[in-house]
Amino acid sequence: MKKFMNDAGSLAVDSQEGFVAAHDDLVAFGQGRKHVRRKVFTPGKVAVIAGGGAGHEPMHIGFIGKGMLDAACTGHVFTSPTPDQILSAIQEADNGAGVLLIVKNYDGDVMNFEMAAEMAASTGSHRIETLIVNDDIAIERTARGTGRRGVAGTLVVEKIVGAAAEAGRDLAALKAIGEAAIAATRTMGVALKGATVPQTTRETFVLGDDEMEVGVGIHGEPGRSREKIADAATITAMICSQILDDLAPVRDQRILLFVNGLGGTPPSELYVMFGLARRFFEERGLVVSRRLVGTYATSLDMAGISITVTLLDDALTVLWDAPVATAALHW
């Protein structure tokens, strides 16, 4: 294992500290360094809070700022933040208009955010709603267990809900807007090389020179299947056709197309995939009216990509287009 780090145990903390050092015009540590928050909160708006394990940077801390998140909590690598961390973010960010928690659908995250919400609500002083993002179509809807995972599509939900919160919408409206964004969003990922967890010094799965892992999540878990490596057009068609099947859009449907790097994939390759995916959807009668390409939701150093599609209507488009000023997204 080779990483730019001081120590396997300190990577998450050192990385978060470096992030705050780089962006202290936008963000600051919360009390006790339990979370990272906007430097200046907007009075009167609903607080939007997200979080998850470390190793997904810039998700979620890179999305803190005007038009997106108010605070984010980061746990150890691939490990949920504790209820105590989440509670501290709720207490610091809530200024009376309530709190919307955005949670990726993983057992640990869901449990700890739920626990924190209960602790905060039981004091009687916080109104809280929760959105569970489950955009990953690599997991069957009908599967036993917890259902589909939340992956890169969480960025889309956070952007859209964050814009609506900034526009002054109330907690109930934000919950509904978030549910609409989740219902409109699907993601699938492929890896050419697994992630190496610093503490174990091993890749979480090891691929042969001619293999790829299809349907990967972002916590190093194996994907849905291991297949022979294919060219970019074949991989794109495989992912995009499954997304299409799942979303079943109408003809001329407008979409947001988001190609995400999983950490070890260079921009040159992300652009190859974007070009192919855009053409794929346009040839099938969809209108790629909004796009995003970059490394936003990572799985440490995993060499891989994911493709996310969100079906856009006028309301979601306006919210996507609204100004955002964070470390990772800015327009």
Place this chain on the structure above:
Amino acid sequence: MKKFMNDAGSLAVDSQEGFVAAHDDLVAFGQGRKHVRRKVFTPGKVAVIAGGGAGHEPMHIGFIGKGMLDAACTGHVFTSPTPDQILSAIQEADNGAGVLLIVKNYDGDVMNFEMAAEMAASTGSHRIETLIVNDDIAIERTARGTGRRGVAGTLVVEKIVGAAAEAGRDLAALKAIGEAAIAATRTMGVALKGATVPQTTRETFVLGDDEMEVGVGIHGEPGRSREKIADAATITAMICSQILDDLAPVRDQRILLFVNGLGGTPPSELYVMFGLARRFFEERGLVVSRRLVGTYATSLDMAGISITVTLLDDALTVLWDAPVATAALHW
């Protein structure tokens, strides 16, 4: 070799096409697809043009837009664009105020940009100046040959010169501003894993599990030395102390600190390095007044980082802060 690509020979072209497809609100192909240009030129301003081999994305095409470049030419992987490509960019972007070419100091790039400048000037209709960026301190100044290479610091020069051009400065002033930015800028890089060139399917240098390559460029050439891998603090101190020695800043000097990923390094590790580098310089009495962290000047999938420092005065700070609206830089 594993890459998201259709074909080794088409990676550069497919990637550029995907880039334009993702950012066609900002950029467009020039005539005959020989270069990429701003969708809309600003009348009356000096045209700022850069270029180089493919494999460094988002450099330079990601820097096209208001406040930075007017056009960029991309060759094959790690290969200079042809004089014909550069000439087409000059002819399309020059609207009478002249052209400033920004060239990284590599033999092939310098030769081809010079040839294009001569071809354009000989027609009598284009006034042209050239800046040669040579920020890489891994190469000795006194070395025989072509001197120091141009690497990630080229971004800083392009941002500063681009802002001055947007502000209406004339060709002679831009040349002087660019020379000042170059004189104030130094970079050094370290790799944990070499770049794999698609055509050869091999890494350009192969490191052992406990080795790192110190003083790498961005064309896959070996660095200055191969050393035993070290922790992030040791690597940071090694790079930053050499930059300090070379720049010899005064106490309380303001600097721009720029930590760049070379393509295969995840954001989590870039932030670790930024935090350490910021502390290194602050402990030595410098003021890190501006910062940038991200994957901007790459060497295909190389796992590595570079650290760039620019000494800032009021004039350079104002130009750095000026609005920029490109695919890769936006504020």
